[in-house]
Amino acid sequence: MPLQEREREVLITILESYIKTAAPVGSRTVAKLSNLNLSPASIRNIMADLTEKGYLDQPHTSAGRAPTAKAFRFYLDAGMRPHPVGETEKRRIDATLSSAGLEIGAVLKQASRTLSDCSLQVGMVIAPRHADAMWKRIEFALIKPGLVLTILILQGGMVLQRLIVTSKDLDGDDLIRYGNYLNHLFKDLTVAEVRAKLAAEVKRVEKRLGEMYLDALKLVMEAFEAENAPELIVDGAANILAHPEFSDISHMREALSVLEERSRLLELLDKTMDEFKTVIIIGEESDMAGLTDFGMISTPYGSKEHPLGAVGLLGPIRMDYAKLVPVVNYTASILTKMLDRNF
């Protein structure tokens, strides 16, 4: 059954108060805060209904009521009026992001930090996957006999580097020839495509061409075989521990353990990239254990045709979504713009 107008109003009032104070809200408070001009007694009736419908929860008889995850979901889907990002804040985000320079890695780190600073929550950023980026050039440097530094420059200025052990008699000239051969072969393919093509090329070369090219291919294979997990940048873990819901020690430990599960967080952020839109996950909507009391906002950056990565926030379920969703979106848009220069 849908909510009546008055129930809606009361629920939103409770939500907004709870988001500010993290404390259960009583009928008196709601009566004062809402613009319904009803007495606490009437509010109590409405609150009782909302409790029955599963939107509110009483920790105990005399403690006021706290919104449930269902209430937050309602808020996000229907009740929330997003609060646009202020000019001051915009300027602040612009400034800090551009202070990081042009390098993707540095910019992303800064983005994560800026997000966590603005929100007092945990900021997260997924870096662009190397696999989707295009091969631009490979360079080899002989560090010492038998040790070669391989540097793969990707479109957009990303760099993948790896040290490789080789046979001792490989010299600088060999490396230059390898480089030329490989650059010719793989230019303008994505790293994923290169990986796919590598095996076939090895077979082809084995039959027709000399040993030399085989070595070159093996070098590349060794260098870039394991580069699969996208990088997750997390910042502001200390922020989150300052919130009152974590003032008790066991909750704090739980929060820390959530932050350690990088792969799970990645999974959640991935969703936002697949669908290329802002996603908010609260409470048990993720099937990630321990995330019950958390909420996560995430949004992709890059373009719909070429999604690059995602940025997001993780915090207690009672985050100020109305304010923070626009902040996350704005950050993503700036990020998109900044990285655009590189492509």
Add this chain to the structure above:
Amino acid sequence: MPLQEREREVLITILESYIKTAAPVGSRTVAKLSNLNLSPASIRNIMADLTEKGYLDQPHTSAGRAPTAKAFRFYLDAGMRPHPVGETEKRRIDATLSSAGLEIGAVLKQASRTLSDCSLQVGMVIAPRHADAMWKRIEFALIKPGLVLTILILQGGMVLQRLIVTSKDLDGDDLIRYGNYLNHLFKDLTVAEVRAKLAAEVKRVEKRLGEMYLDALKLVMEAFEAENAPELIVDGAANILAHPEFSDISHMREALSVLEERSRLLELLDKTMDEFKTVIIIGEESDMAGLTDFGMISTPYGSKEHPLGAVGLLGPIRMDYAKLVPVVNYTASILTKMLDRNF
């Protein structure tokens, strides 16, 4: 006045018990643990003396005694019998470190993690300063008109990269010429020396040679001017919060704030590099506020002639130094050996 043999024995017993349990130690416990074969009453007398001399501290009348920072200093300087690293543990360290591959950055991160895992404290590593490393080769890649990726390869396989905005009409051939010129000019100088030489070279070129070389120099200057702060890698912050001394919330926050002061931690670790020996700093010996209840073990890696960086542990003052100092030293030695391959 120096400690008598019996006082020494009692103090060390107290220290070792306190290191294990983090709880003040009573006379009965000492009587049982020590091999003096004295009654609790006699122990009490000795403990009273130690308290007078400043080695022990009573939180309150009936709480047993806890060692002071002075006691720990005594322990470190005179009483401690280092506990050699076990074979199993050695193998474990070897294995995890070599699983990180050959790349310096990855190895150092792994070292920090391994240290924190072995010790259940916070692991710290200072990465080698780029300034001390030798210029091996510079590479330029034109990412798009007006945007150049600069890659400086240093001796040992370290890589410094930076994106630079240039004039739009700079093309690939220009970049190759720039590279040749710069590599010839700076080969086998350290980054610090290059920085010093740059200004002079600019002046020299301004008078005699063409515009082109000037641009090349400016490119390098822009790329590598700001690279000063050595990198500090920290891992295992969650570990430290599990210790009983941080079970109360205000101590926990204090601990977190200590970990955020990266530059201060760096300062402390720097000491160990200057003197090139293992340094243990406890309590107020550093003048760093908030570090009163902490202890830090640090030791350099690399060789005395070419110190590369430092590794260390940060934890509560009652760390198990006897066990952990050898662990830190062993890690540093493995690290030295691994990086040796690169030079």
Add this chain to the structure above:
DNA sequence: TTTGGCACTCTCACGACTCGAGCGCCAACG
């Protein structure tokens, strides 16, 4: 010099108690 004994002190855990917030219910009111 060492030891057992004993009185003393202080913390911690537990229970009783009070206070206040908030609720549910109900009767009365417009």
Add this chain to the structure above:
DNA sequence: CGTTGGCGCTCGAGTCGTGAGAGTGCCAAA
């Protein structure tokens, strides 16, 4: 019939007192 004020109830948080336990300090005896 919705709204309101009132009243009694419940439950948590804080306060106080008490008792147990750990540990000390001191003293007299071995």
